[in-house]
Amino acid sequence: MTTIGILHPGEMGSSVAAAARAGGSRVVWASAGRGEATRKRAEADGLEDVGTLVRLARESEIILSVCPPASAPDVAREVAATRFGGTFVDGNAIAPATTRAVGEIITAGGARFVDGGIIGPPARKAGGTRLYLSGPGAADVAAHFKGSLLEAIVLDGPVGAASAIKMAYAGWNKGSQALLLAIRALAAHEGVDAALVAEWARSQPDVTARSERAVSANIKKAWRFVGEMEEIAATFEAAGLPDGFHEAAGEIYRRLAGWKDTATPPSMAEVAKTLAP
């Protein structure tokens, strides 16, 4: 039986870990320095606590990193410091160039590096979430998710490809939602929001609902989209494309970060006031 270590069992990470268990692996995590919510999620998904990162690295053949984009290089450095010699999968929403830098940290430490990109919500329903994988060793990793709720898809491309599809997908999904929220804020600021909604009802009937979903689905998560938007902006820039779309999207989500712990989603008027007082 393969042992897979998960860093760290957040909402997404614990669902990935649960999928790895369903695929037939033993899955371990390291509780040192993690909070109570993480412990509860790990226990609910039947993950085995090995205490420290050093022990996790010693026991695991595969380590999966699922963390906020800004933490991805640090997590890799910590793993490399353990002299981990297995396969490290970075599943984070980071730019291909960041991924390659993470890969260099990992391979310099003596491990094999696989690029990953997760598209969809936490994998709790069949058919809803994909783990894209690329680079040598991608197929070996994918095999461990067979029959689970997380569909692993191996891309025919080098390290960087799985990150790139994640950046492109989120670049539209979260980028367009930020644009929509900014448009609603502009219309409200200019006193034409009702007129805009009436115009959309006639000529673009799905857009108002999309803008409202951008609030209800994202408002509590806006704070953690900021780093992802920065990675997408860097991805655009590296490809010679303008980075302004996602610099702006990052700024929109940054302004909405204060709604993190709201019990009920704010109204569109409240969101607009937060964005353009």
Place this chain on the structure above:
Amino acid sequence: MTTIGILHPGEMGSSVAAAARAGGSRVVWASAGRGEATRKRAEADGLEDVGTLVRLARESEIILSVCPPASAPDVAREVAATRFGGTFVDGNAIAPATTRAVGEIITAGGARFVDGGIIGPPARKAGGTRLYLSGPGAADVAAHFKGSLLEAIVLDGPVGAASAIKMAYAGWNKGSQALLLAIRALAAHEGVDAALVAEWARSQPDVTARSERAVSANIKKAWRFVGEMEEIAATFEAAGLPDGFHEAAGEIYRRLAGWKDTATPPSMAEVAKTLAP
């Protein structure tokens, strides 16, 4: 019978002029300095050529300005120089602040100023195109389009409101299309375009078709979206919102400007190569 002067009968302007005729007005234009294509459109729509701007201003109770965004202040200055004393409607895709500056030019010249914003394609079919109007005198102008293919809608707001709804509408419509084209270019540049399209087919089934429509519908017009994106960026900035979305969108359309005279739309791969070689 009211006489309405149109500056200038381009594709959109001539359809607006035709609607004004259908609403019962005499519509005149000034051929001095205009090209053959403009003359043909004006004649096809039954507009009367009065030769010069000075004569057009003398004969018209209302002047409609429908021109590229960057030309709007110049058109207003030329009209103000004639000492025109009627009602001037700026129907251009310009920022509220630009509109207010145009309004000051016009009222300093002795005329009344009405703000206009056109949403939809050239008005050749019923129900497809709206002329939003705001400011004192908006209702008088709207009355002249009754029963025509152009629906005039009076906004309950000052000069600037009609421009604002146009900026918000185009900010989503043309802004999101530029973002989609940039995303496809990024995916192609990174070698994951086929994988992205396959992912979209599963989780966002309308997006690929939208990105393809962004090519077929816009590629020949991209050159003239640049100025409009700059006006939208200025509108965002004036409202305290990030201007990056539309600075980037303007850059995307700028890079596509070379397809202006293409006989057939390029493939997505060709568009991607133009945007991110």
